[in-house]
Amino acid sequence: MTTVQDQATDLPLTVVSKIRLSTDVVGITLAGAGAEPLPQWEAGAHIDVQCGDLRRQYSLCGDPDDRQRYQIAVLREPDGRGGSTYLHDTLEPSDILWVSRPRNTFALEPASRYVFIAGGIGITPILPMLAGAERRGADWMLHYGGRTRAGMAFVAELGRHGNRVRIHPQDEVGRIPLADALGKPDRDAKIYCCGPTPLLDAVAGASEHWPDGSLHVERFSRVALDTDTERGFDVRLASSGGTYHVPRDRTILEVLTDAGVDVVSSCEVGTCGTCEATVLEGVPDHRDSVLTPQERKEGQYMMLCVSRCLSDTLVLDL
Ligand code: FES
Numbered sequence: 001m002t003t004v005q006d007q008a009t010d011l012p013l014t015v016v017s018k019i020r021l022s023t024d025v026v027g028i029t030l031a032g033a034g035a036e037p038l039p040q041w042e043a044g045a046h047i048d049v050q051c052g053d054l055r056r057q058y059s060l061c062g063d064p065d066d067r068q069r070y071q072i073a074v075l076r077e078p079d080g081r082g083g084s085t086y087l088h089d090t091l092e093p094s095d096i097l098w099v100s101r102p103r104n105t106f107a108l109e110p111a112s113r114y115v116f117i118a119g120g121i122g123i124t125p126i127l128p129m130l131a132g133a134e135r136r137g138a139d140w141m142l143h144y145g146g147r148t149r150a151g152m153a154f155v156a157e158l159g160r161h162g163n164r165v166r167i168h169p170q171d172e173v174g175r176i177p178l179a180d181a182l183g184k185p186d187r188d189a190k191i192y193c194c195g196p197t198p199l200l201d202a203v204a205g206a207s208e209h210w211p212d213g214s215l216h217v218e219r220f221s222r223v224a225l226d227t228d229t230e231r232g233f234d235v236r237l238a239s240s241g242g243t244y245h246v247p248r249d250r251t252i253l254e255v256l257t258d259a260g261v262d263v264v265s266s267c268e269v270g271t272c273g274t275c276e277a278t279v280l281e282g283v284p285d286h287r288d289s290v291l292t293p294q295e296r297k298e299g300q301y302m303m304l305c306v307s308r309c310l311s312d313t314l315v316l317d318l
Contacts, residue, residue, distance in 0.1 A: 010050065010098040011038070013070065018093055021073055021153035025121060026088055029062075030070045030097060037067035041102035043128035044192075044218070047072070048100035048266060049083070052090070056083035057267045059125035059194075059218075060102060061154075064132075070099070073153050075121035105271055105290050106218040108132045111190040114140040115181060117203055119195020120147070123154055125218055126194055130161065140164060145176040145199070178206035185210040194218040218289055219269055225249050233309040237261065237318045238280055252304040252314075261318065263304060270306035277304050282314035 013030035021027045032038050046059045047070065062071030077084045091097065106125055108114075114133050118126045123144055133140040142165045146152035149169040158165045168176045182191065182203070191214050193203045200217050207215050230248035235255070237244075246255045253275055256263050266274040270288030279302055286296045288303035295301060304316075 010048075010100055012096045012098055013038075015091060015093050015095045015097055016069065018091065022155075023148075023151045024076045025073050025151075025153040026076075027061075027071060027073045027153070028087065028091070028097075030072070030099065031068055038070060039101045040064070040067070041070075042104055043108045043132040044106035044125050045102040045104040046106075046125070046271070047102050048272065049087070050098040051083035051086040054081060054083045054086070055266050056081075057272055059106075061124040061127045064128055070102075073121065073124050103272070105273070106192075106194070106216065108192070109190055109216070110136065111188060112138055113186060113189035114138055115186075115189055115191045116140060116142040117176060117178075117181065117191065117193040117195070117199070118142065118144045119176075119193075119199035120145075120151075121153070122193075122195030122199070122218070123152070124194075126192065127154060129192060141181075142166065143168060143176045143181050145170060145195070147171065175202075178202055182206045182210070185214070187211050189214065191215045192217075213293075219271060225251075230308070233282075233311070234313045235309075236281075236313060236315045238315055239318060243313075246308070251306065252308070256304065256318075263318070265305055268305045270303050273303065275304040276301050278317035280315040280317050282312075283310040284308070284314065285310045 013032060016029040016031045019027050041060055041064055043064060046057045048055050049058055058072040058074060060070055061073050062069060074084050074087045076088045108129050116126045116129060130140065130142065144165065145168040148171050149155060152169065155167055191207055193200060197219065200219060204215060227249050232245060232247045235244050235246055235252055244255050244259055246252050253263055253265055264274055266272045273290040279299055284299050284302040285308040286302060287306040290303060291301065
């Protein structure tokens with residue numbers, strides 16, 4: 001598998017500060033070398049960060065109007081692939097970190113009201129959205145859950161929003177009461193949710209009665225494949241004619257990589273768009289957060305790290 005590192009377009013940023021935001025989260029502030037402003041971004045955007053040999057995505061959580069600095073917050077994930085431990089344990093102030101230009105697959109669409117729901121480190125893309133909602137004069141409410149208060153970043157800073165923000169440390173008050181938060185559908189409101197997969201699934205279930213298009217989510221981890229309901233399928237590569245079987249418990253990316261096919265990837269959770277492939281035949285089962293509803297319907301492209309197939313065979317332009 002090839003991890004993308006693009007030093008032709010990546011920016012070498014200096015670590016200005018690294019501070020502890022909670023028991024498990026550090027905040028990292030990055031700045032460019034000169035007075036040149038950093039590329040613009042909007043709430044919901046993320047950057048790819050080169051963490052040693054790995055490339056990982058982190059949401060920008062600072063102020064989009066500050067063109068001199070980027071801020072990210074990083075949860076230590078000891079069982080992860082090593083990106084967060086590099087940033088926690090190895091990275092020092094004054095180090096150079098190579099990052100991509102900001103990309104946004106979780107943009108804040110216009111609405112009169114917003115319900116924001118964040119789980120754990122999923123608060124990071126939501127933070128600038130609160131300011132964005134305020135700028136638009138929209139009404140909003142944030143439900144922010146985590147395992148413990150001490151492990152939740154930005155709790156003190158969110159206090160200034162008063163009762164628009166509900167903090168739900170699970171060990172004190174239990175999980176976010178989604179049935180209350182989403183009980184009444186609102187055609188003028190949009191729901192933005194970021195956090196671990198069980199929270200995203202629960203929010204999807206609790207908002208089923210809302211109008212189509214109300215819910216916007218960003219995933220930080222890949223949804224586990226349910227071998228009781230998934231089905232296998234074949235993938236044929238147009239260039240070589242090689243056909244590979246993708247069993248119910250594996251992804252297309254894993255199968256092609258194991259077969260020695262050079263497929264470029266980065267996030268492996270369907271959020272960055274790096275592993276996009278052109279579909280020549282077959283019906284993709286889209287599970288990414290990159291493609292728009294229209295692009296999904298057209299079925300011309302798919303993300304190999306998470307998406308699957310509704311027909312028996314997919315033919316890819318690889
Ligand atoms: Fe990021 Fe597939 S590797 S979307």
